[in-house]
Every structure is written in structure tokens, then in C-alpha cells.
Amino acid sequence: MKSLFDQQTAQDLEFETVRSMLAEVCYQDSARSRMQCLMPCLRKDDAVRALDQAHELLHVREVESGFPRLEFEELHMEIQRLGILGTPLDLEGFVRLIDASRLVNDLIEFFKTRDHLYPELNALVNQAYFTKEIIAPIEKVLDARLQVKDDASPELAKIRQDLKSRRREINRNFEKVLKRLTKDGFLAETVEAYINDRRVLSVLSNYKRQIPGNALGTSKTGAFTYIEPRENMALNNELEMLLDDERNEIRRIFLALTNEIRTHLPLIEIYQSTLTEFDFINAKVRVALKMDALKPIIADDILIELIDAYHPLLLLANKEAGMKTLPQSLYLDKFCRMMVISGPNAGGKSITLKTVGLLQIMVQCGLLVPCDPSSKFGWFQNILSDIGDNQSIANQLSTYSYRLKRMKYFLDVSNKRTLLLLDEFGTGSDPELGGALAEVFFETLYNCKSFGVITTHYANIKMKAARLRNAVNASMLFNSESLEPLFQLSVGQPGSSFTFEVAQINGIDQALIEDAKTRLSANKVELDGLIAVLQKEKSEVEERNLAAIESKKEADSAKEEYEALSDHFEQRLQRQQDVIEKNNKDLTNGKRMTQFINSYRLKGSNKKMLEEVKKFIAVEKSKLVTKKEQAKTKQIAKNVPSRSTVKKKQQQPKSPPKPILVGSTVRMLNGNQDGQVSEIKGKEATVLFGNFKTKVKLIDIEVV
Structure with a gap:
């Protein structure tokens, strides 16, 4: 089944920023390129495996010692040359091969005794196998300094012996001439130099004709002439011939060594893919460590249960600035799948919406996320968003026209496995007409069984959410006195936009505010005022509850x-x-x-x-x-x-209690409100009390 996640959603939810952050910490170009194209997995099992791999490597990083460093140079050039007969690898290629082979061997040895702790990583590294058949022949040719050994072949040993002999003779002759000319005062302050790898004398140009030898050049000013002593001219020519012989012999040795290594080409290709995969996973872990991210629970059902979840980018930005970030918690499932968040601007509505969408995308990409480990994520086929002012200049579309085209797309593809993130729902047109159309869209998307988090200021959308069985209103809490945002989500009732209250606090003349109220219908003013009062009262109750809890502690x-x-x-x-x-x-x-x-x-x-x-x-x-x-x-x-x-x-009950099943009408032992059981897991049940959903222990409820 095809998954829908478009570029606009990646941009809206800032997933592109997350991808760039991950790509920056990759060591290899291969892993970096793959990370820049990261998309949600098509299959749930692939994402679960990716999450398990990242979770295991995170545990290794935090707990284990002696884990190998995952830095290495890629082997693409070596793999290409090994595939062409008669093409030898160069010295750097053999060094890269020996480093890669040692690293893979170290990884195999590390996970061999920990396979029960890290099964996914162990399975990954065991695509290769432990061997020294690549390392051993290279070590016969290269020494500890990764230079070709003198005894790599008998011919090379003889050539290098002759080279040493010629160099000794050249240096002996040079020192004699240098000593004599220094005494005669023919040399510059810097008495010697190297030209074309030949040791030459720095002679004052006035005396150059008095020195027998081969002039190889002059200084920039012409004050010095560089002369190769006549005694060394023939010896230097012999030296160059020996150096050519050395290069040819080394090439022959490298060609023979390449032919020997070529038999292991399939294993070397596995080295490349395995180490690229480890680099890819390691980048996830490096970013996860920055944001205290971990692996959540992947649920079998379609749901989202965020517990103390953070927006990753906001968390990192606030950490860098030394500021505190407040977590959010919310719950969506098939019984409560549409959440409409309302309230004044700058209260955190959009951040909450983006947190839900971005974390869901990250999980489906196999990324660890910053939340409580008991948080749960279901699996969505489509993740789609409409956030911000998205004018299309190229197609000559206004913001509202663009949003209508986007909405048509949503209406065409939405189903029960679709997650919609709609910010400022319904805006861009006449409030009354646009609000009516938005209400129709909302109801249609609801009837598609879609999941969604929607932010809006429209009262009719809030009222529609209150009437729909599987939708719920929510608001962002504000301080009841100062109307400053608390950045805490409150589920169960809509939020007021506090339009007139905010205007009053910001110094708008009271007469103007009253005049504005007269221009609205009485019902509208009364409804918004009632919501504002309820929200203030709820904020006060929340504050009193928190104070009471602290006092009790x-x-x-x-x-x-x-x-x-x-x-x-x-x-x-x-x-x-x-x-x-x-x-x-x-x-x-x-x-x-x-x-x-x-x-x-x-x-x-x-x-x-x-x-x-x-x-x-x-x-x-x-x-x-x-x-x-x-x-x-x-x-x-x-x-x-x-x-x-x-x-x-x-004391024993007079009669055995009725069994609690999904769909049972139940009541808290110490309460009087009836609710319906929507889910039972272990010793806990999820109960719907109206629009409120809560988890309770089975021993605390009874069938009525």
C-alpha cells in the first residue's frame, strides 16, 4: 500500500531541518546522501527494526565500553578497481581496506558475546564474517607505518639496497664540495637546496662559472645560482633510474596483491554496506543524545498517546539558550480521533500540533523521539499537513486558493489511516462563509474516519467538535489574571480567543472595545464570554490543584x-x-x-x-x-x-462481581458518573466519560 507524505508536509512540520541535522553528523557521503532523502518507511516492520537498531546502539553508547569508533573512509573506488582486471589498487586503497576489515572484525567480536543484548545490531554485522585473509596479505607488504616494506619482494630489496648505496655516495661527494666552496666564500647564506629531488649548491651568481657542474636554476632575484656538483651528475642519473625501477616493482607488487584481494570482493562490498548502515544508525543516536530521545512503544492499534513529549527542534533551541521547555501530553484513538485546539495566538497551539506531526513522522522513519518511554505511536498510511501562509506565486494562487486545493487533495485521499495536521483551519476568507465551508470540510474528514489535530478560532468548528462522538475540544491554558500563556494543553473544552481581554490588557480604549461588542450578535459575545470564564475558572482550578498537590507533598x-x-x-x-x-x-x-x-x-x-x-x-x-x-x-x-x-x-462480597468487558458500562467505586470501556490491557482499562478519556485500574471500577 502506497504511503503519502509529500514535500509540503516535510516543510510544514520542519522535518527537513531534522534531516539536515542528521546528515551533518554522518561521517560518510553515502550515509549523508541517504539521510538527506530519509522518508517514512513503507512497511511498519521496517520502521520497528530501524527503531530497535537505534535503541540498541544508544544503549551501547550509554552503557558499554570498548565499542569501536565508527569513522572510516569509504571503499567505492576500491570496489570499482577490484572489478576491473589488470587495475591495481594504490597505497591509500590498501590502507582503507585494512582499516575497514579491522573495524568490521572488531564489531563482530564486540557483538559476538552480546548477541542476546543487541540482536538487531548483531544480525547487521553478521552479514559479514570475521577473517584476516584481507589483512594478512596486506600486512606482508606494508609495515606498521603503512609504507611498502623493503622485503616485499627480493627485487625490491635489491633495488632499495642500491638506492641506499647511491645516496650515501652522493651525500659524501656533496659534503666534500660544500666544505671546499664554503671555505672559498662562493656560497650564499643558505648553502644548499633541492631542485627536482636533487641536492644542489646555492652559489653566488658572481662565482657560478668557477664551479664545475650543472646549473639547474636561479633564485627569484638572480642573486643565487643552483648548481649540481659535477661529481654527482652521473650518480643522480643512476639514482633516478633506480627510483623508476622501484616504482615499477611496487606497481607489480600492488597488482599481485590486488589480484589476491580481488577474490574477497563480495565481502568488501558487504564491508561498505555494513559500515554505511552503522554510520546511518550512529547519526540517529548522536542526534538522539542531544535531545534525550528514546524508543517509544509501537502500538498495534491506530492511536497516538504522547506522554511528556517535546518538540525536538524547540527543545534543542531552548537548551542552547538555557531556557526550559514544557512537555505536552495527549491521546488520540478510534474513539477520540479528532482534536480541535482553540484559544488565543502565541499560546502554543501550533507547536502542539507540530509536535504531534513531527514525532509521528520521526517514529515512522525509525528515529528516536523525545518523550516518555511509555508513549505509544500507531501506524499511519498518510501524514498530511496544511500549516502557515503557503501562497503559490508560480501558479498564481492566493493563500486561500492554495488551501482549497490542498483541502481537495485531503478529501480525495483521507481514510482511517490518515493523520491530518491543520493549522488555523478555515482562515483566509470571509469568517462567516469560510467558517461554514470549513465546518463541511471538517465533518467530511471526520466521516472518513481520519485522525487529526486541528487549530482554529472558529466557534462553529468548536461546536461541531463538541457534538461529534469521536472528536474532542482542547485549549491551551492561560494565567487567569495576566492572560500569559502556560503552554499546557487542556483537553475537554474549547478555548476562548480572549479577543477583548487581550485588547484591554494592551491598552485599547474601553469605549472602542464596547463599541466592537455591540457590532457582534449577543449570542456570539455571550458564547465567547462564557468560554473565557470557563477557561479562566479551569485555569484557576488547575492552579489550585497544583498548589494542593505541592502542599500535600x-x-x-x-x-x-x-x-x-x-x-x-x-x-x-x-x-x-x-x-x-x-x-x-x-x-x-x-x-x-x-x-x-x-x-x-x-x-x-x-x-x-x-x-x-x-x-x-x-x-x-x-x-x-x-x-x-x-x-x-x-x-x-x-x-x-x-x-x-x-x-x-x-469481609467478603455478598455476590461475585460482574466481569468487565470492552463496551461495559462502568462506574468508579468512589464515584457516581457512568462511563464506557473502550479498551482493556492487562490490569488497566481505558474508559470514556463523555468526551473525557482516562486509564483506570480494573479493581477501581465496577459494572453498573
């Missing part, structure tokens, strides 16, 4: 601290009392034993006194045992539940 914390201190002082007091009691007891027992000793000294040993001592010891021992038993009993008593608690646990 502080109270609970203070209570815990007090109880901890109380227990501490109680234990400390008890220890002090135990010490005093023990000291008193020791003192009493000591006095008693002193009496026994004195009596023994005066009267000597007698049976009656011994009986008294034994009796005294037995009594004290009995007291000690009794005290231990009392402490043990006290500890057991602490762990025994109270009678009321036991009684409560023993």
Missing part, C-alpha cells in the same frame, strides 16, 4: 520527618532509661554481694549463707529471662494487625 514530607525524629528521640530516651536502670540495678546487686562477702569474712562459710547466694542469683536470672520475653512479645504485637483490620479483611 510538603505536609507528607514534614510528617515523615516528624515521625522519624519522634522515633529517634523515643529510642534515645529509652536507651538512656535502660542505662540508668542497669546502673541502679548493678549498684543494688553490688551492695548485696558486698554484704555476702563481709558476712563470709566474719562468720566463715556456712550452708545457710550459700543457699541465700544461690537464691539471689536465681532470682536475678529469672528477671533477665522475663524481660527478654516481654520485649519479644512487644515486637510481635507490633506486627499483629488490629482487630478492625482483620475484620475488614475477612
Whole structure:
């Protein structure tokens, strides 16, 4: 099935910026070119695999040590030359091959012992196999400095030995001439130079005819003449011939080595594709680390559940500026698939809409996204947008004409797997006429079972959303006093545009505002005023709830601290009392034993006194045992539940509860509003209470 995602949507939702950001951090041109053309996957399984790969590599980067660096030079030229018989690779080509082979071997070794942790990356790298059959023959030819070894062949060894001999002889002759001419004062301050790889003398031009040799050039000013000493002329010619022999022998060696490596061409092609894929995935991870992105849940159903989600580009921009970014949360599924967001401008409506669209596109491209890991994304066939002022000068279209053409396209292709992102829906024409047409479009798109996030100022669109079963109104919260935006989405009721309130705060004369009100229908003013009041009240309730939650947290914390201190002082007091009691007891027992000793000294040993001592010891021992038993009993008593608690646990329901199924009408155990179960997963159910959707535990609801 063909997927629809056009260039205009990529531009509207700033996905092009995300692609450019990813392309910038690719090491290779191949990965960079592929990233610049990144589009949502046609198949859901492909996107899931791409997400798993990025998730695994992100974990490697954050947790593992010893992971190889993924920087390497591409092998396209080497692959091309290996495909042509008789064409040798050059030195740089062999170096690139040996680097690539070592890197792939290192990756194979790394994932070999971690295949259970990173199955997708292990499968990717195992397209190749561990071998040194590419490295070994190259290492026979190249040394540790990646230069051709002297013993790469017997012929090369002989040539290089002759080269060393000629160079020694040339240098010996040169030093003799240099010493003599320096003494004669014929040389410039810089006594020597190199011309055409030959060592020459820098002779003052006045004396050049007095020096036997070959003049190879002069300085820019003509003050110096560069002369090759006559003693070295023949030797330098021999040296050049030996250098030619060396180059020819190295080419022969490289050709033989290339023929040996050519048998591994299929593996080298896998090296290129595997390392390009790792570079591609690594770029995703490098950007994900910047924006704290991760892998969300890919749902089987068609839905979007954003939990603490951020607009990626806004998050990065605010991070760089040292500013805080507020997350957004929303839920769309087949029971609530159209969300109409209203409210004044600059409140965050468009950013919320773009966040939904951009994150959905990124997920379907296999990119990690900045949100809570429990966020869920379904799979859409079409992702389409209409955002901003898109005049078409080339086709001589006004903004409204362009939007009408765009809307016709949406009406033609929309279905239950379409996600629509429509900003400032209905604008561009007469408010009354344009609003009526927009309402018809909205209802038609709704009847196509499409999903959508729509922003608007039109009251009729808000009212239509309130009447449709699977649509919901939402608004961006504002401070009830200053009307400053809080950048928080509130689902359940439309938002007022605060037209007159904003005008008043900005100093517009009250008489002008009142005059404007008289020009509107009473119902319109009353409706907008009612919405404004409701929104202010809701904002106040939200603020009070937040304050109450904070107060409860502080109270609970203070209570815990007090109880901890109380227990501490109680234990400390008890220890002090135990010490005093023990000291008193020791003192009493000591006095008693002193009496026994004195009596023994005066009267000597007698049976009656011994009986008294034994009796005294037995009594004290009995007291000690009794005290231990009392402490043990006290500890057991602490762990025994109270009678009321036991009684409560023993209470059984008079009849078994009815099973909770999808479609059941249910009620919260502590509430009185009926709702309908739309989904059950595990021990939780999703319940619709009117236009509100919430997740509750099964044990907290009952069938009515």
C-alpha cells in the first residue's frame, strides 16, 4: 500500500531541518546522501527494526565500553578497481581496506558475546564474517607505518639496497664540495637546496662559472645560482633510474596483491554496506543524545498517546539558550480521533500540533523521539499537513486558493489511516462563509474516519467538535489574571480567543472595545464570554490543584520527618532509661554481694549463707529471662494487625462481581458518573466519560 507524505508536509512540520541535522553528523557521503532523502518507511516492520537498531546502539553508547569508533573512509573506488582486471589498487586503497576489515572484525567480536543484548545490531554485522585473509596479505607488504616494506619482494630489496648505496655516495661527494666552496666564500647564506629531488649548491651568481657542474636554476632575484656538483651528475642519473625501477616493482607488487584481494570482493562490498548502515544508525543516536530521545512503544492499534513529549527542534533551541521547555501530553484513538485546539495566538497551539506531526513522522522513519518511554505511536498510511501562509506565486494562487486545493487533495485521499495536521483551519476568507465551508470540510474528514489535530478560532468548528462522538475540544491554558500563556494543553473544552481581554490588557480604549461588542450578535459575545470564564475558572482550578498537590507533598514530607525524629528521640530516651536502670540495678546487686562477702569474712562459710547466694542469683536470672520475653512479645504485637483490620479483611462480597468487558458500562467505586470501556490491557482499562478519556485500574471500577 502506497504511503503519502509529500514535500509540503516535510516543510510544514520542519522535518527537513531534522534531516539536515542528521546528515551533518554522518561521517560518510553515502550515509549523508541517504539521510538527506530519509522518508517514512513503507512497511511498519521496517520502521520497528530501524527503531530497535537505534535503541540498541544508544544503549551501547550509554552503557558499554570498548565499542569501536565508527569513522572510516569509504571503499567505492576500491570496489570499482577490484572489478576491473589488470587495475591495481594504490597505497591509500590498501590502507582503507585494512582499516575497514579491522573495524568490521572488531564489531563482530564486540557483538559476538552480546548477541542476546543487541540482536538487531548483531544480525547487521553478521552479514559479514570475521577473517584476516584481507589483512594478512596486506600486512606482508606494508609495515606498521603503512609504507611498502623493503622485503616485499627480493627485487625490491635489491633495488632499495642500491638506492641506499647511491645516496650515501652522493651525500659524501656533496659534503666534500660544500666544505671546499664554503671555505672559498662562493656560497650564499643558505648553502644548499633541492631542485627536482636533487641536492644542489646555492652559489653566488658572481662565482657560478668557477664551479664545475650543472646549473639547474636561479633564485627569484638572480642573486643565487643552483648548481649540481659535477661529481654527482652521473650518480643522480643512476639514482633516478633506480627510483623508476622501484616504482615499477611496487606497481607489480600492488597488482599481485590486488589480484589476491580481488577474490574477497563480495565481502568488501558487504564491508561498505555494513559500515554505511552503522554510520546511518550512529547519526540517529548522536542526534538522539542531544535531545534525550528514546524508543517509544509501537502500538498495534491506530492511536497516538504522547506522554511528556517535546518538540525536538524547540527543545534543542531552548537548551542552547538555557531556557526550559514544557512537555505536552495527549491521546488520540478510534474513539477520540479528532482534536480541535482553540484559544488565543502565541499560546502554543501550533507547536502542539507540530509536535504531534513531527514525532509521528520521526517514529515512522525509525528515529528516536523525545518523550516518555511509555508513549505509544500507531501506524499511519498518510501524514498530511496544511500549516502557515503557503501562497503559490508560480501558479498564481492566493493563500486561500492554495488551501482549497490542498483541502481537495485531503478529501480525495483521507481514510482511517490518515493523520491530518491543520493549522488555523478555515482562515483566509470571509469568517462567516469560510467558517461554514470549513465546518463541511471538517465533518467530511471526520466521516472518513481520519485522525487529526486541528487549530482554529472558529466557534462553529468548536461546536461541531463538541457534538461529534469521536472528536474532542482542547485549549491551551492561560494565567487567569495576566492572560500569559502556560503552554499546557487542556483537553475537554474549547478555548476562548480572549479577543477583548487581550485588547484591554494592551491598552485599547474601553469605549472602542464596547463599541466592537455591540457590532457582534449577543449570542456570539455571550458564547465567547462564557468560554473565557470557563477557561479562566479551569485555569484557576488547575492552579489550585497544583498548589494542593505541592502542599500535600510538603505536609507528607514534614510528617515523615516528624515521625522519624519522634522515633529517634523515643529510642534515645529509652536507651538512656535502660542505662540508668542497669546502673541502679548493678549498684543494688553490688551492695548485696558486698554484704555476702563481709558476712563470709566474719562468720566463715556456712550452708545457710550459700543457699541465700544461690537464691539471689536465681532470682536475678529469672528477671533477665522475663524481660527478654516481654520485649519479644512487644515486637510481635507490633506486627499483629488490629482487630478492625482483620475484620475488614475477612469481609467478603455478598455476590461475585460482574466481569468487565470492552463496551461495559462502568462506574468508579468512589464515584457516581457512568462511563464506557473502550479498551482493556492487562490490569488497566481505558474508559470514556463523555468526551473525557482516562486509564483506570480494573479493581477501581465496577459494572453498573
